[in-house]
Amino acid sequence: MIPLLVIVGATASGKTAFAVKAAQILNGEVVSADSMQIYKYLDIGTAKVTPEEMQGIPHHLIDVLEPDDDCNVSRFVEMAEPVIECIYSRGKLPIICGGTGLYIDSLLKGAAFEDNSCDEQYRVELQNLAAEKGNQFLHQLLREVDGEAADSIHPNNVKRVIRALEFYHTTGKSITVQKENTFNSKYNYFMIGMQRGREQLYKSIDSRVDKMVKDGLFDEALSIIKKGIDENCNSMQAIGYREIVWYFKGRCTKEESIRLIKRNSRRYAKRQLTWFGANDDICWIDPTDDEQINKILDIAKKELTKER
Incomplete structure (x- = not known):
């Protein structure tokens, strides 16, 4: 079975930095399981990992689809499986990192979407x-x-x-x-979840949105709109873009759109926590605690090298 480290958690919980650290320690490459980072041009609003943040670690399934393309769970699995196999064939550990629970569950547990x-x-x-x-x-x-x-x-x-x-x-x-309608997983997977206090997480979300706005989120959204991308496209339903579309369409003020981005991001994080919270396979850690990080990665290494 192919060993697979899976890193999950709510938005703004620290998944990206943890995945890079895990890849450095365990000789891995990261495969994104984010339903919006898969699209080109949606950089700031999806908190897409930057080249600097990657620190030389290869990242896959980021910037692979046009904004007017459609991606669903079955397509994600079809794209992810060969990437995982390729990483493993090169002697590297595939590391799934993302917050789209449906994509991750379908990849790991083979939920059959007809x-x-x-x-x-x-x-x-x-x-x-x-x-x-x-x-x-x-x-x-x-x-x-x-x-x-x-x-x-x-x-x-x-x-x-x-x-x-x-x-x-x-x-x-x-x-x-x-x-x-599931089948036994083809992967020997080990799941790690990013656990942060609800209040701390929400503050992190609000701060991230403020930084996105400062970094040019409105200009980025406008440039995508100018490419002729329909506001009803799947990509434009991403939090941070649909609210700005409403602003440009005159449906709300700029200040209101920012408030809505923060509110909708917090609500999304709550849904993510509910989804992942129901999964008993996940080992939860504080991503700011170096001792916990080192301990869980040591456990992961042992579990992923076991014969299955």
């Missing part, structure tokens, strides 16, 4: 319904056919509500059955 469960025309109909009658109406439609999925998806997460309805429409099954 590509034949798509109906684009039906999807457009649902999108129109949401626009005309609201998110709550669409969520109620889901509850009528798949109560279990409705309980697990927030009404405002329209994309996931539509995906669940679409899956039921084409397969007659609840999308939750996908969680059960």
Whole structure:
């Protein structure tokens, strides 16, 4: 089995710096599991790792797609698997680093997302319904056919509500059955989570957003818009870009857009913590504690070199 170190955590929790340190100590290369850093040009707003921060450690699956391209979980897995195999074949340790829990779980545990469960025309109909009658109406439609999925998806997460309805429409099954349709992992993986106090994390998020604005986030977003990228593209739904689009469209003030970026980032971090918190495989550490870092990396090295 291919050994795989997996580093997870909420946004602004210190994953990037920890991944670089782990790669230096364990002779590894980093594979990003971030659904937005995979896009070109979205640099400041996604807190994309810089060449200086990489410190010579190769990073993969960053800047590989155009902003108007689409990336979903199955495509991510298709791209990540050969990269991981290539890193391992060169005698290096593949290190997954990211906060997109769905991507990571699907890669590790083989959750089967059926590509034949798509109906684009039906999807457009649902999108129109949401626009005309609201998110709550669409969520109620889901509850009528798949109560279990409705309980697990927030009404405002329209994309996931539509995906669940679409899956039921084409397969007659609840999308939750996908969680059960898994196979044994092909990886001998060890997971480490970045644990920071909630208040400390939120302060870090607010400070990061302020720095992003100072570093030119609004100009970056405007340059992407000027490339003709539609505001409904997947990439432009990234926190930090959609709020600025609202500002440029006159839907809110600049100050309000910054406030919304901070609020939405905190809410996203909370969802990430909930997702990863349910995973008993994760060993949580304080990324600012050098003693904990050295100890967990020593444990990881031993676990990843075991025969499986």
